Amino acid sequence: MLIFEQSHRGRASHAQSPNSDLEGSVLPAEALRTSKPNLPEVSEMQVVRHFTRLSQKNFSIDTHFYPLGSCTMKYNPRACNTLASLPEFTGRHPLGPSLHGQGFLECMYELQGMLKEVTGMQAVCLSPAAGAQGEFAGVAMIKAYHDDRNDTARCEILVPDAAHGTNPASAVMCGYKVREIPTGKNGDVDIDALKEAIGPQTAGIMLTNPSTLGVFDRKIKEIAGIVHDAGGLLYYDGANLNAILGKVRPGDMGFDVIHMNLHKTFSTPHGGGGPGAGPVGVSKRLKPYLPVPIIGKKDDQYVLLDENDCPQTIGRMSAFAGNAGVLLRAYIYARMLGREGMPRVAEFATLNANYLLKRLMEVGYDAAYPERRATHEFILTLKKQAKELGVTAMDVAKRLLDYDFHAPTTYFPLLIPECLLVEPTETEAKETLDDFIDTMEKILAEAKEDPELLKQAPYTLPVRRLDDVKAVKQLDVVWKKGEK
Amino acid sequence: MPFIPHSDHDIEKMLTAIGVDSIDDLFDEIPDNLRCGNLDKIPTGMNEMEVSRFMRERAAKDGLPLCFLGAGAYEHHIPAAVWEITTRGEFYSAYTPYQAEASQGTLQLLYEYQSMMASLMAIDVSNASLYDGASALAEAVLMAVRANKKSKSRKILLPRSINPVYRSVTDAIVKNQKIELVDVPFDAETGQTDLAALEQFAGEDFAAIVIPQPNFFGVLENVDALTQWAVDNKMLSIGVVNPMAMALLKPPGEWAGSGVDIVCGEGQPLGVPMASGGPYFGFMCCKQKHVRQMPGRIIGRTTDLDGKEGFTLTLQAREQHIRRSKATSNICTNQGLLVTAATIYMSLLGPEGLKKVGMASHKNTQALAKHLSAIDGVSVTFSGASFHECVLTINTDVKQLIDELAGKHHILGGFNLSVDYAELGNAILVCATETRTDSDIEMFATTLDNVLNG
Numbered sequence: 034m035l036i037f038e039q040s041h042r043g044r045a046s047h048a049q050s051p052n053s054d055l056e057g058s059v060l061p062a063e064a065l066r067t068s069k070p071n072l073p074e075v076s077e078m079q080v081v082r083h084f085t086r087l088s089q090k091n092f093s094i095d096t097h098f099y100p101l102g103s104c105t106m107k108y109n110p111r112a113c114n115t116l117a118s119l120p121e122f123t124g125r126h127p128l129g130p131s132l133h134g135q136g137f138l139e140c141m142y143e144l145q146g147m148l149k150e151v152t153g154m155q156a157v158c159l160s161p162a163a164g165a166q167g168e169f170a171g172v173a174m175i176k177a178y179h180d181d182r183n184d185t186a187r188c189e190i191l192v193p194d195a196a197h198g199t200n201p202a203s204a205v206m207c208g209y210k211v212r213e214i215p216t217g218k219n220g221d222v223d224i225d226a227l228k229e230a231i232g233p234q235t236a237g238i239m240l241t242n243p244s245t246l247g248v249f250d251r252k253i254k255e256i257a258g259i260v261h262d263a264g265g266l267l268y269y270d271g272a273n274l275n276a277i278l279g280k281v282r283p284g285d286m287g288f289d290v291i292h293m294n295l296h297k298t299f300s301t302p303h304g305g306g307g308p309g310a311g312p313v314g315v316s317k318r319l320k321p322y323l324p325v326p327i328i329g330k331k332d333d334q335y336v337l338l339d340e341n342d343c344p345q346t347i348g349r350m351s352a353f354a355g356n357a358g359v360l361l362r363a364y365i366y367a368r369m370l371g372r373e374g375m376p377r378v379a380e381f382a383t384l385n386a387n388y389l390l391k392r393l394m395e396v397g398y399d400a401a402y403p404e405r406r407a408t409h410e411f412i413l414t415l416k417k418q419a420k421e422l423g424v425t426a427m428d429v430a431k432r433l434l435d436y437d438f439h440a441p442t443t444y445f446p447l448l449i450p451e452c453l454l455v456e457p458t459e460t461e462a463k464e465t466l467d468d469f470i471d472t473m474e475k476i477l478a479e480a481k482e483d484p485e486l487l488k489q490a491p492y493t494l495p496v497r498r499l500d501d502v503k504a505v506k507q508l509d510v511v512w513k514k515g516e517k
Numbered sequence: 518m519p520f521i522p523h524s525d526h527d528i529e530k531m532l533t534a535i536g537v538d539s540i541d542d543l544f545d546e547i548p549d550n551l552r553c554g555n556l557d558k559i560p561t562g563m564n565e566m567e568v569s570r571f572m573r574e575r576a577a578k579d580g581l582p583l584c585f586l587g588a589g590a591y592e593h594h595i596p597a598a599v600w601e602i603t604t605r606g607e608f609y610s611a612y613t614p615y616q617a618e619a620s621q622g623t624l625q626l627l628y629e630y631q632s633m634m635a636s637l638m639a640i641d642v643s644n645a646s647l648y649d650g651a652s653a654l655a656e657a658v659l660m661a662v663r664a665n666k667k668s669k670s671r672k673i674l675l676p677r678s679i680n681p682v683y684r685s686v687t688d689a690i691v692k693n694q695k696i697e698l699v700d701v702p703f704d705a706e707t708g709q710t711d712l713a714a715l716e717q718f719a720g721e722d723f724a725a726i727v728i729p730q731p732n733f734f735g736v737l738e739n740v741d742a743l744t745q746w747a748v749d750n751k752m753l754s755i756g757v758v759n760p761m762a763m764a765l766l767k768p769p770g771e772w773a774g775s776g777v778d779i780v781c782g783e784g785q786p787l788g789v790p791m792a793s794g795g796p797y798f799g800f801m802c803c804k805q806k807h808v809r810q811m812p813g814r815i816i817g818r819t820t821d822l823d824g825k826e827g828f829t830l831t832l833q834a835r836e837q838h839i840r841r842s843k844a845t846s847n848i849c850t851n852q853g854l855l856v857t858a859a860t861i862y863m864s865l866l867g868p869e870g871l872k873k874v875g876m877a878s879h880k881n882t883q884a885l886a887k888h889l890s891a892i893d894g895v896s897v898t899f900s901g902a903s904f905h906e907c908v909l910t911i912n913t914d915v916k917q918l919i920d921e922l923a924g925k926h927h928i929l930g931g932f933n934l935s936v937d938y939a940e941l942g943n944a945i946l947v948c949a950t951e952t953r954t955d956s957d958i959e960m961f962a963t964t965l966d967n968v969l970n971g
Binding site: 036044059136377384461463491500509 | 518519520521522523528531534535536537540541543544545546547548552555557558560563569572574575576577580581582584589590592596598600601602604605606607611616617621622623625628629631632635636637642643645646648650651652683686689690694695740741764766768783790791792793794795797798808814815818819820822825827831832834836838839840841842844846847849850851852854855857860864865866868869870871872873874876877879880883904919923924929932951
């Protein structure tokens with residue numbers, strides 16, 4: 034039932050609104066609203082019950098194993114939320130003088146420093162609100178760099194075919210054309226194809242390493258050499274940083290600019306699809322172009338550096354200083370891990386992924402790259418099952434929901450047919466992985482005995498498979514009064 | 518090991534199953550010369566007790582000054598239930614609802630959010646949110662250029678009365694696509710967009726005009742005239758509004774009768790704490806005919822295999838994970854958790870409650886302006902009616918004044934306008950929401966009088 038269907042005219046959560054009227058107001062009548070918005074008229078308890086019950090229809094990290102590849106669904110420590118929600122932090126006005134923000138700004142200054150250290154970059158700006166905005170900022174810096182050198186013939190960004198969809202979309206938003214580079218048979222970038230595609234028109238390349246194929250590109254130094262020799266710059270998509278935290282640094286691989294997804298590697302909550310935080314880090318030559326504000330230190334005071342301090346900046350990505358509350362949570366997480374805890378993240382994420390891959394292969398699943406080591410995630414392909422049994426990756430994913438496991442990422446990357454991208458993260462216990470393996474084995478048995486069972490799954494959730502075609506054709510995105 | 522559950526026994530069994538001797542062997546594909554050493558510049562870890570004490574000390578340094586500052590972020594009362602429910606693990610730690618059957622809670626909530634926002638704006642449709650108000654305006658500008666099929670123009674009329682940081686964010690995001698923002702001046706007496714000056718652009722080809730309500734000065738624009746002007750001059754209109762004002766003021770879908778094409782803005786006033794500027798959420802609504810040009814996630818209602826009602830992501834063919842380089846935007850997330858808070862907030866307030874918050878904020882600011890302008894050397898700058906912010910001209914250096922109020926008196930006295938609007942001289946933008954009491958306002962007035970004239 035929708036909240037609107039519980040609404041009764043004249044009912045209200047009376048404790049929640051101030052007493053006020055328009056007596057003595059100078060507002061002109063023609064500026065006022067005469068229609069009443071369709072907000073629900075309900076009691077406080079109705080609201081609490083309605084949204085509590087809605088929450089119970091969700092799978093989440095707190096309730097379920099959530100091995101969604103490329104999303105790093107690890108435990109979000111409660112302390113990070115509690116401490117970032119201290120009243121001085123939540124009550125701070127973003128334009129308040131830095132005098133009333135030294136505690137917050139010091140945390141942010143130190144977070145910049147820690148991110149620099151762990152990525153091997155020369156400078157960091159925290160303000161991009163999400164990975165995609167970090168990508169935009171990164172590519173815009175590449176463009177500003179070439180433009181400043183009057184190197185304006187560079188109109189193309191290279192993107193491997195395995196890349197996240199945001200990569201080409203971000204490049205286009207910066208005014209670039211996108212050229213795709215194919216992946217070689219072993220999962221690494223096809224070096225010959227790269228050499229063929231690169232040239233004086235190349236502004237840069239956007240890479241994820243480990244790639245979305247769940248393997249570490251061993252020729253990364255060679256790729257960096259080829260791109261730099263051609264005058265291009267290298268962009269690092271930090272979506273998979275969890276795999277290499279404290280082990281390898283993008284700066285040491287030769288990247289000029291990176292974004293980090295703090296909602297992945299630094300364990301800030303995904304919140305049902307956001308907020309994220311996508312700080313960017315740069316090498317020395319891109320430092321002048323970083324977005325503002327940046328946290329600086331002047332005369333022992335922490336301050337926000339702006340356009341006056343950074344005249345070559347690409348500008349601002351949001352009204353204030355980015356998703357401050359997310360950044361605080363990431364800072365607290367980083368302080369709890371410490372220098373010794375960061376490499377352990379990569380180690381146990383990798384241990385869990387390789388264990389899961391090995392055991393799933395033993396029970397009959399095919400790896401997309403069986404000869405490669407898994408990183409923090411890996412890909413299964415159900416090509417064989419689709420052909421022989423008519424059971425697809427989507428069917429297995431939906432059946433997993435019936436067994437109380439969130440599904441892995443399905444049908445991404447696009448170049449692997451019938452694929453499941455599985456990322457267990459370091460915070461899952463062996464028993465959970467073993468339960469998942471047993472369930473996957475059972476589903477495979479079901480697929481052989483009764484494929485139809487899988488094709489109709491799930492059966493036990495609040496709804497069964499939804500009609501996505503109808504959702505587009507009979508578009509209903511807003512409830513209207515008088516409707517059921 | 519913090520947050521890692523493995524016992525030595527587990528590790529041994531897992532390594533044996535994989536067939537390697539050590540965890541380090543799992544990194545054998547990474548070339549040795551790329552492996553980094555210790556992260557010496559990062560401090561060692563703290564346990565929860567240690568980090569709690571440490572963060573409380575940091576927080577205490579910031580204090581909680583009395584706030585008369587707005588300028589795009591506002592202190593409103595947030596009912597206790599809002600964040601109690603929002604931080605339930607099932608909302609807090611869920612991901613994007615790609616597996617619809619396992620995400621009906623988030624999906625239905627987003628559908629209800631879209632319904633509430635569209636109704637509050639009195640327009641057809643809403644998306645499931647963008648990053649913040651400023652970047653939402655940038656997306657609205659890109660959308661208008663795509664959606665205006667009758668014009669090939671890449672120029673947008675942008676009033677100077679818009680929040681100046683919205684202008685710089687929009688410019689930073691759209692300039693690489695060669696879109697030009699053209700200033701429209703404001704009337705020095707009323708603080709409204711200058712309709713006479715706007716006439717110089719009549720007949721010229723623009724993709725759209727942006728119309729703020731209220732504008733950055735808190736002043737109400739003549740939104741009907743501006744919207745009609747856009748229609749007459751064959752361009753799209755983009756409203757930028759404070760959603761808190763929309764239960765009280767005429768909503769953008771009703772401006773000039775037929776309403777604006779697109780409306781966006783900052784959702785923070787609806788149940789999101791100020792928190793140093795984020796995370797907030799940007800909202801965006803539009804007319805039905807533009808829905809396929811709208812960026813961001815959209816949730817639709819549909820039915821399942823048994824004919825039962827359910828909710829799912831829809832119109833995904835606009836989005837980057839399907840369309841890649843041809844997507845309407847690169848945006849991948851929405852601000853789901855903030856929208857969760859806003860939806861609970863709007864449900865608790867209802868149409869009357871939201872209107873009362875708007876009225877109380879408006880009346881408090883009116884009282885504040887009256888008290889402050891009674892002080893020697895302080896006057897109200899603009900004659901135009903205002904919502905819950907007001908510009909005052911003060912006969913002293915505003916930056917120094919603000920610093921003194923904050924440093925000595927723990928009062929955030931307002932936003933210094935003299936940097937972005939030199940022509941206003943020493944001008945300050947002040948705000949009093951429903952959270953300020955009569956005695957807060959009197960205290961600010963007494964303090965200001967003492968500082969200026971004491």
